[in-house]
Amino acid sequence: MTRKLFGTDGVRGRANDFPMTAELALRLGAAAGRYFRTDGSRAHRVVIGKDTRLSGYMIENALTAGFTSTGMNVLLLGPVPTPAVGLLTTSMRADVGVMISASHNPATDNGIKLFGPDGYKLSDEAEAEIEALLGGDIHPAKAENIGRAKRIDDGRFRYMERVKSTFPTGLRLDGLKVVVDCANGAAYRAAPEVLWELGADVVAIGVSPDGHNINDGVGSTAPETAAAKIREMGADLGICLDGDADRVMLIDETGLVADGDQIMALFANRWAEEGRLKGQTLAATVMSNLGLERYLAERSIDLHRTPVGDRYVVEAMRRHGLNLGGEQSGHIVMTDYATTGDGLIAGLQFLAEMVRTGQPASALARSFETVPQLLKNVRYASGQLPLDTPAVQAAIAAGEAKLNGQGRLLIRKSGTEPLIRVMAEAEDEALMLAVVDEIVGAVEAAV
8 A cells, every 4th residue: 555645754735735725634634533533432532733834723623623523532732843742642642643734844835744642653554544544435423423622721831841851850051041943833932941941041033933934044944043143142052943843953152053963973972871872773864974874883883774754763763672863854863752853852962961061062063074965956846757767867877886985875755845855975075066966967857
């Protein structure tokens, strides 16, 4: 059974265009409700969170109608980070959790992510089964069994208490000035409040959402905004979250950015020294830098590579019994604390290292020298298959031959946007640039 609707992180697209329409959201809610409502012996429930996009109201109402039509009771969390949905799905004994968000995408996009009763994102197989139900007749509940909807006012506070509990007992953030950029997204209240309650001097930006400005010049995809604020305020660290706060970029006191690879390197080495890195292994995707792999190998730590997507990282972690993984893009997954990436928890763990060691962020944020890496994207139209054209395949084969033994090449379709991503790594930067440009040129000619 294959999936067409779901990508690497749920269903995503431009709001009010297929598949992100109210009609599709209603049917998806009904299909997911029917999938999880396996019997009539007890009440069934779903928790629904969202970020700050204007279209979230439309999608939230449509999903609520779909779920209640199949007899599911709906608990509405309002704006909360994605990891809060994973947490509250389990703590509230729900059958399914839903996050309405397009993560780092612009405000005109939206998405729907589904979590199982264990708080983890659904497998490909479960999504395929829901998609199959979506395409058929979905039997509604009898009139007397229609579900109810209730708004939960303290979901954010429950999440905040969980996040604070991950910070080491006895430590405080007194004396540290922290710039936190919430991308005008889901953590615009939770993140500054958690940092302040732990003692930090907080400078908050990206905390004025209006439905249209999520990720607009702020957040993890625009760290230069926080970097400028750090230099202006003389801050010790910058924490840049994305729209749903499941990923993070950290910025040191000089304004330099540490991506997910550098954050994972620090945590993996620290946890290995403490004997709590399960399997002596870090899980990361094929996009992680070769420098990270070399750094870990020097410390007898294995790197288990996965396909791109934090969901695949988590699946590999669960399959192999690992407790640390993530993506270069800033998803940091620590299953001792959360079921999915959590940018705020990752930021707190980094701050804990600063407090514990007394070292500045700049001394902790660059564990290894990166191998030169270049990523270029080519947008394509719906229905096009540029990677299947002979000219593109020939360009890829030629690039692989040129890099043989000197670097690494990765070409893939994005799972969240209509983009072909062309990435190469090589010590010889001129060779890397030439290979990438040749392949990009072939893809552009094919679209």
